[in-house]
Amino acid sequence: MNEIDYTREIPVIEGRPALREIDDLIAKPLETKPDKKYYLALAVTLTMTGIGAIALLLSFYYGTGLWGNNNPVGWGLPIVNFVFWVGIGHAGTLISAILFLLRQRWRNGIARFAEGMTIFAVMTAGIFPLIHVGRPWLAGYLFPYPNQHSLWVNFTSPLLWDVFAVSTYFTVSFIFWYVGLIPDFATLRDRTSNKIKKLIYSVTSLGWRHSNRHWQHYEMVYLILAGFATPLVLSVHTIVSFDFAVSIMPGWHTTIFPPYFVAGAVFSGFAMVQNVLIFIRKIFNYEHIITLNTLERMNKIILLTGSMVGYAYAMEFFIAWYSGVQPEQFTFINRAFGPYAWAYWIMVSCNVIFPQLFWVKKIRRSIPIMFVIAVLVNVGMWFERFVITVTSLSRDYLPSSWAYYAPTLVDGAILLGSFGFFFTWLLLFTKTLPVVSIAEVKAVVEGSQPSHGDH
Amino acid sequence: MSDKILYGYTGIFDTPDEIILAANKVAEDGYKKFDVNTPYPVHGMDNAMKLPVSKLGYAALIFGLTGTISAVTLMYFLSVFDYPIVIGGKPFFAFPAFVPIIFEVTVLAASIATVVTMIALFFKFPNISHPLHDTEYMKKVSSNKYGILLQADDLKFTEESAKELLAKLGAKDITAIYYDQAEISTEHKIFEPKFISLLIIIAVVVSGSTYFALNKLMFMVPFNWMMEQSKIIPQDNNSFFSDGKAMRTPIEGTVARGNMPYQFKGDPESAGKYLKNTLLPTEKNLDLGKKKYDIYCSPCHGYYGEGDSRLRGQFPNPPSLHSEKVRTWTDGRLYHVITEGQNIMPSYASQMTRKERWATILYLRVLQRSLNAKESDLE
Numbered sequence: 001m002n003e004i005d006y007t008r009e010i011p012v013i014e015g016r017p018a019l020r021e022i023d024d025l026i027a028k029p030l031e032t033k034p035d036k037k038y039y040l041a042l043a044v045t046l047t048m049t050g051i052g053a054i055a056l057l058l059s060f061y062y063g064t065g066l067w068g069n070n071n072p073v074g075w076g077l078p079i080v081n082f083v084f085w086v087g088i089g090h091a092g093t094l095i096s097a098i099l100f101l102l103r104q105r106w107r108n109g110i111a112r113f114a115e116g117m118t119i120f121a122v123m124t125a126g127i128f129p130l131i132h133v134g135r136p137w138l139a140g141y142l143f144p145y146p147n148q149h150s151l152w153v154n155f156t157s158p159l160l161w162d163v164f165a166v167s168t169y170f171t172v173s174f175i176f177w178y179v180g181l182i183p184d185f186a187t188l189r190d191r192t193s194n195k196i197k198k199l200i201y202s203v204t205s206l207g208w209r210h211s212n213r214h215w216q217h218y219e220m221v222y223l224i225l226a227g228f229a230t231p232l233v234l235s236v237h238t239i240v241s242f243d244f245a246v247s248i249m250p251g252w253h254t255t256i257f258p259p260y261f262v263a264g265a266v267f268s269g270f271a272m273v274q275n276v277l278i279f280i281r282k283i284f285n286y287e288h289i290i291t292l293n294t295l296e297r298m299n300k301i302i303l304l305t306g307s308m309v310g311y312a313y314a315m316e317f318f319i320a321w322y323s324g325v326q327p328e329q330f331t332f333i334n335r336a337f338g339p340y341a342w343a344y345w346i347m348v349s350c351n352v353i354f355p356q357l358f359w360v361k362k363i364r365r366s367i368p369i370m371f372v373i374a375v376l377v378n379v380g381m382w383f384e385r386f387v388i389t390v391t392s393l394s395r396d397y398l399p400s401s402w403a404y405y406a407p408t409l410v411d412g413a414i415l416l417g418s419f420g421f422f423f424t425w426l427l428l429f430t431k432t433l434p435v436v437s438i439a440e441v442k443a444v445v446e447g448s449q450p451s452h453g454d455h
Numbered sequence: 456m457s458d459k460i461l462y463g464y465t466g467i468f469d470t471p472d473e474i475i476l477a478a479n480k481v482a483e484d485g486y487k488k489f490d491v492n493t494p495y496p497v498h499g500m501d502n503a504m505k506l507p508v509s510k511l512g513y514a515a516l517i518f519g520l521t522g523t524i525s526a527v528t529l530m531y532f533l534s535v536f537d538y539p540i541v542i543g544g545k546p547f548f549a550f551p552a553f554v555p556i557i558f559e560v561t562v563l564a565a566s567i568a569t570v571v572t573m574i575a576l577f578f579k580f581p582n583i584s585h586p587l588h589d590t591e592y593m594k595k596v597s598s599n600k601y602g603i604l605l606q607a608d609d610l611k612f613t614e615e616s617a618k619e620l621l622a623k624l625g626a627k628d629i630t631a632i633y634y635d636q637a638e639i640s641t642e643h644k645i646f647e648p649k650f651i652s653l654l655i656i657i658a659v660v661v662s663g664s665t666y667f668a669l670n671k672l673m674f675m676v677p678f679n680w681m682m683e684q685s686k687i688i689p690q691d692n693n694s695f696f697s698d699g700k701a702m703r704t705p706i707e708g709t710v711a712r713g714n715m716p717y718q719f720k721g722d723p724e725s726a727g728k729y730l731k732n733t734l735l736p737t738e739k740n741l742d743l744g745k746k747k748y749d750i751y752c753s754p755c756h757g758y759y760g761e762g763d764s765r766l767r768g769q770f771p772n773p774p775s776l777h778s779e780k781v782r783t784w785t786d787g788r789l790y791h792v793i794t795e796g797q798n799i800m801p802s803y804a805s806q807m808t809r810k811e812r813w814a815t816i817l818y819l820r821v822l823q824r825s826l827n828a829k830e831s832d833l834e
Contacts, residue, residue, distance in 0.1 A: 018599065019494060019598060019599035020598055020599045023598050023599070061677075135678075135681065137668075137672075137673070137678055138673075140668075140669070144529070144533065150537075150538065151538060152533045152534070152537065152538055154540075154542055155530045155533070155534060155549075155552065155553055155556060156542050156543065156545055156549050156552035156553070157542075158555075160556070161555040161556060161559075164555070164556050164559040164560070165555065165559050168559040168560075168562055168563040171563060171566070171567070172562060172563065172566045175566055175567065175570050176566075179570060183494075183495070186597055187494065187597045187598060189597075190593055190594045190597040190598070191594075191597075191598070202583065202588075203583070205583075206574060206578050206580055206583055207578055207579075207580070207582070207583030207584065207585055207588075208578070209492060209585055209587050209588065209593060209596075209597075210492045210493055210494055210593075210596050210597050211490045211491070211492055212478075212490060212491040212492070212493060212496070212497070212500050212501070212504060212506075213490055213504075213506065213577075214577060214578065215493070215496040215500070216496075216501050216506055216509050217509045217511055217573050217577045218496070218573070219496050219509075220508075220509035220511045220512065221511055221569055221570060221573050224511065224512065224515045224565075224566075224569050225566055225569070225570070228515075228562045228565060228566050229566075231558075231562070232559075232562050235555065235558055235559070239555055242555070438494075439494060439495040439496075440495070442494055442495040443495040443496060447470075447471075448471060448495065449471060449497065449498045450471045450472045450475045450497065450498060450499055451472060
């Protein structure tokens with residue numbers, strides 16, 4: 001075995017590439033025509049989106065009766081999907097903001113992509129509350145504007161908090177992403193010889209000229225945005241959990257929900273980012289930028305948040321027993337052994353048991369195994385939202401109002417469509433914008449910072 | 456060459472160490488208007504160039520606090536003054552429940568405003584053209600080289616000294632940068648008619664489409680389907696029935712629940728003679744009577760039955776209920792007036808149940824007694 005030199009930090013970017021090579025590598029997908037495989041992938045995702053769109057049109061024409069939602073279970077798959085997709089978004093902000101504040105330099109290679117995923121995931125999530133009202137064109141009433149009814153929205157309702165939280169989250173994520181893109185647009189502007197591209201990049205780079213007088217303010221803005229995005233990302237899933245926790249349903253009305261939801265969101269988001277990055281680094285030859293070390297670090301975060309989620313599951317059971325509240329106790333026993341036991345045990349095995357394999361270093365560093373585990377994590381996290389939403393509603397206080405909820409084919413088509421929508425944006429993103437931040441990666445290449453500096 | 460205006464001299468360096476040293480030397484030499492262009496932010500460059508700390512933090516603070524205050528003020532005004540509604544037993548100003556929105560608005564305002572401040576103030580948007588653009592120098596520093604620029608409008612600047620300084624620092628590719636014709640004007644383009652008309656067009660399009668969506672689109676097919684449904688409502692025509700009406704009359708002899716025919720129609724004398732008030736003047740009945748009197752009788756008769764209408768002459772004032780005539784009427788006679796109406800007063804049979812009518816009469820008796828109390832009432 002080789003001796004490991006612990007006095008030297010492991011380089012974030014492997015192989016000391018020249019700065020020009022980084023430009024060439026990252027700009028390559030934007031400067032070459034897409035190949036057949038790309039069009040094939042796009043065809044698949046567009047088909048999925050189309051199936052979802054048809055299902056939505058049918059739902060608007062005939063009404064939401066096409067879905068499985070029934071009388072006790074008014075929140076069916078739309079809310080499950082909403083919480084799932086908002087959760088996926090959280091990893092992007094965690095990587096770009098929280099890891100930035102914590103000076104985790106390995107984030108630089110994956111931040112741009114993860115931020116892009118945040119934006120697309122929040123866009124996908126935004127579809128569901130809108131369609132769930134049945135008449136999405138009336139969604140304007142959610143905003144407090146002086147209307148002819150002279151009525152205002154209910155500022156004390158968690159559902160309204162959600163409107164503010166998700167729209168703020170989308171806007172701030174988008175700004176953060178765009179600010180990060182400005183220097184890269186300038187680099188692309190100076191590389192291209194195509195007139196139209198040059199015009200577009202000139203406008204989008206806002207006249208950026210890599211001036212240090214600008215870099216100084218730019219870095220301050222980046223720091224401030226990271227500082228705002230950090231509490232924001234925690235608040236968003238906290239508020240999503242309030243949709244449940246502020247009610248009086250057994251199984252929802254618990255104070256553990258906010259941290260539990262945030263941990264779950266980061267958990268599923270990291271799994272999704274890891275899944276997609278495995279493809280990206282392979283297809284675009286970014287293996288030395290998005291290194292195996294980076295993936296291993298992501299797996300450690302998956303392990304950590306997965307254990308937090310497992311702790312929350314156990315704590316819910318404990319508190320149900322310890323509180324002595326009968327409906328609470330019944331709800332949790334019903335979750336594990338009732339009609340939805342199948343969903344519950346899928347959730348527990350995917351979220352709590354399989355990620356524990358990441359304690360083994362070999363598994364953390366094996367790409368096929370980590371891919372499978374991350375896919376399972378996302379399956380598990382989708383089922384977590386299903387279990388929380390459906391089991392509590394289908395069997396609440398009054399046994400006379402119990403009913404079994406089963407999603408319909410239309411529900412499934414909409415879920416499929418949401419995946420298509422998300423991945424379509426992702427595919428377009430890889431061919432139109434640099435999926436790795438050029439400036440940020442250059443800044444962490446070995447030898448890119450002055451040696452007599454402070455580190 | 457001589458007709459071009461000089462912007463400055465540039466030099467290129469290969470490593471971050473060199474550029475830091477060079478920037479430091481230039482700053483120490485007394486240059487104020489110089490710049491360093493690097494493909495990524497180089498650590499320690501702000502100190503080397505002797506730049507003060509960016510003041511954007513203040514913008515974030517000010518706009519963030521503005522967001523906080525406007526959110527609190529708006530929600531306070533709307534839920535305490537403009538349209539107060541009790542929701543879930545919370546006070547009108549339910550501060551803990553307002554916290555999430557206050558937080559979100561703060562973050563939103565601060566984030567947008569800080570970035571807009573940076574773009575407008577420091578990048579001087581929309582002035583995005585610059586002499587450095589499209590030069591070989593720019594192409595190098597945006598990729599893998601580190602450049603330094605000495606501006607011609609610095610007080611210390613002369614062509615000779617600038618070239619000499621750059622050469623002394625070891626810079627390569629020392630080149631002069633000239634203004635393009637279009638770039639000479641340093642006026643802020645934000646006031647240019649072109650930019651302002653762009654803003655106006657955006658404003659018109661946004662407000663126009665909002666107006667269209669809210670006032671026109673919502674009333675078109677299919678968005679109006681909820682308003683106009685294909686069902687038959689009471690006053691509709693309907694060709695299915697022979698009388699052409701959608702509404703059906705009840706089968707003959709049907710009696711509505713709780714219906715009791717009034718047997719003294721148009722016969723006040725008999726009503727006064729035969730109808731008796733079966734309610735006792737208990738506190739409960741008097742309370743009920745007061746409630747109904749205040750709702751149905753007091754608008755015209757006044758709260759104390761003195762005929763002091765609150766309707767400000769929109770409806771003729773009725774006579775006082777304390778007159779000799781009304782005081783000597785039996786309860787049954789009063790009941791008849793309430794049930795059938797009298798002169799201009801309409802019938803209240805459909806608004807008040809029988810019991811409520813009798814309770815109101817009990818309360819009226821109390822009012823009458825209060826103005827004409829007897830000695831014995833004092834005991």
